[in-house]
Amino acid sequence: xENLCYPTIGEDGRTSYNFVQILxxxxxxxxxxxxxxxxxxxxxxxxxxxxxxMFSLYNLLELQDYRSMPSRYRYFYLELSKMVYLIKYKTxxxxxxxYVLTVDQLAKxxxxxxxxxxxxxxxxxxxxxxxxxxxxxxxxxxSFVKGDHERWVYTVLFSFPRHTLHYFDEGQYAVVVKKFxxxxxxxxxxxxxxxxxxxxxRKKIKEVEEDAGLYKEFLxxxxxxxxxxxxxxxxxxxxxxxFGRFPEGWAQEExxxxxxxxxxxxxxxFISPETDGAVNMDNPAV
Numbered sequence: 001x002e003n004l005c006y007p008t009i010g011e012d013g014r015t016s017y018n019f020v021q022i023l024x025x026x027x028x029x030x031x032x033x034x035x036x037x038x039x040x041x042x043x044x045x046x047x048x049x050x051x052x053x054m055f056s057l058y059n060l061l062e063l064q065d066y067r068s069m070p071s072r073y074r075y076f077y078l079e080l081s082k083m084v085y086l087i088k089y090k091t092x093x094x095x096x097x098x099y100v101l102t103v104d105q106l107a108k109x110x111x112x113x114x115x116x117x118x119x120x121x122x123x124x125x126x127x128x129x130x131x132x133x134x135x136x137x138x139x140x141x142x143s144f145v146k147g148d149h150e151r152w153v154y155t156v157l158f159s160f161p162r163h164t165l166h167y168f169d170e171g172q173y174a175v176v177v178k179k180f181x182x183x184x185x186x187x188x189x190x191x192x193x194x195x196x197x198x199x200x201x202r203k204k205i206k207e208v209e210e211d212a213g214l215y216k217e218f219l220x221x222x223x224x225x226x227x228x229x230x231x232x233x234x235x236x237x238x239x240x241x242x243f244g245r246f247p248e249g250w251a252q253e254e255x256x257x258x259x260x261x262x263x264x265x266x267x268x269x270f271i272s273p274e275t276d277g278a279v280n281m282d283n284p285a286v
Contacts, residue, residue: 021047048219062137062168069134076109076131080138083158084168091165099158102147106156121154128156137167172242179238181222185209187230188218 003019025045032039069077083099091097106124107114114120121144128142140160147155189204196204208214222231239247 020049022050023047048216048223065135065138068136069131072111073127073131073134077138079109080140083140084138084160084165087158087160088165088168097159100147101156101158103144103154103156117152117154124156137164139164176238176242179242180235183234183238184222184231185218187227187234188221191227 003021005017005019008016008018023044024047027043027045029041029043030039031041066074066077087097087099101109103117103121103124106112106128107120110124110127112120112123112127114123125144132139140158142159143157144153145155145157146153185205185208186201189201189208193201193204208218236247239245
């Protein structure tokens, strides 16, 4: 599939079908000298529009955890994201903060094909325990209970520790991402129109936001290596402003010394100049 299509309805009642390209480029590199069994490396460059959707509209995916998961478990990681969202909603409504699935439902989601129920249950437990070892931020708890109309303990109760729920505070992260993109756009206009006053720059920012073509040019710049150190500093400053702490891997002195000549660890979920947004198909990021 090369494009996504979604309909929108305008104020005049007109229905429009919008098409978004998924991949900007797909590379195949061959190395016959490697001792690995796989001689080819596949690299997919996601389109700027998709990146913009991922990082300007907040979602519960924690990309570091997603990348660390073996591919066979990644589909279930999406289920975990849904669980976090629903449990946070239940907590706000003073309801029991649990998510319930039967062993058979889990077996289907995890691709387990074992006929004997007792062995199927053991396999589910084994995979869930193993999965937790890969997770740094999306850790979960689970226990087996007897569900309604069940003769045996064959229902799984999921819950999340407080630190996991706090980490996935979508309100705070939405603020960080929105603030980051807003300040990136300000930097973009400042670089493009260096000899203009603030009133003119505000006008230019509004023009870029309202023009699809101009905004696409901004996204291309945002995902390019250009001014990458300034982009990093903006992200760190915005993160500190919202959370009151530095992101993992950063310290105060690192931020102060980032002057465009030193290469500091980057928040790669947002800017990846080394790979131009490339995704290793053996370890995809999206």
